[in-house]
Amino acid sequence: MRVAVTGTPGTGKTTATELLAEARDDVDVVHLNEVIEDEVLYEAVDEERDSVVADLDALAAWVDEYEAARDDGGDFLVLDSHLAHHLDADRVAVLRCAPEALAKRLRDRGESDTKAAENAESEALDVVLSQAVENHGLDSVYEIETTQSTPEAVSEALAAVVDGTREPSAGDVDYLDYL
Incomplete structure (x- = not known):
């Protein structure tokens, strides 16, 4: 089974998928x-x-x-990238983060103010989420809010997506007030 883990850069995809891979022998993570x-x-x-x-x-x-x-022998192939939702997948986890926090995360890791602002606006407009729903349908998309969550909590939420114990969700997170 393929699980795409996607989201605007800075939402926590790589950290969470690395923790998931460390915790699970049946998960193979590819950082696209x-x-x-x-x-x-x-x-x-x-x-x-x-x-x-x-x-x-x-x-x-x-x-x-x-x-x-x-x-x-891994049962699950997890694809990590802000582009993962453009590929074939059985489930798509879209990580979300409040635009202000996202911009700070990006600046803290050395991105320019322009790039941080562009990504924060993209997050507020639900760009990745909308594309994921368009490409895979509502029944295959799982929105995960990461702003106040620890990487371990996000990894646990991803594990629930992988295992099929989390219900699909899209549109629960709203950052339009950022604009």
Whole structure:
């Protein structure tokens, strides 16, 4: 089973998925942003945003090949990236964070004020959540609010998504007052 863990940069995806992988032998986590860089699965470099433009078709093919070749016995393949919702998945966990807190997290890790503000606005507008619902449907999307949660609590919420013990949810989190 594939589970995509997505959300605006800074919502806690990588930290939570790493904790999930440490806690569970049946979970194989792939950090897609590392794959994109390491395998050069991008079409261009966006100098202004200091990022790359991922080749989603090439990334999807890489994930399919990886999944077919893996022999670790893991039952669950967890895909971690702000782009994960663009790939095939059985379930999609969308991590959310209040825009003000998100911008601070991004600035604290060295992102520019412009990039932090752009991502905070994207979070307020539900961009990733909307795309996830459009691509996978309401019954496959699980919104997880991370602003006041510990990484361990977020990891536990992800485990519930993986296990199918959490009900799908989308649209419960509202940050429009940020705008």
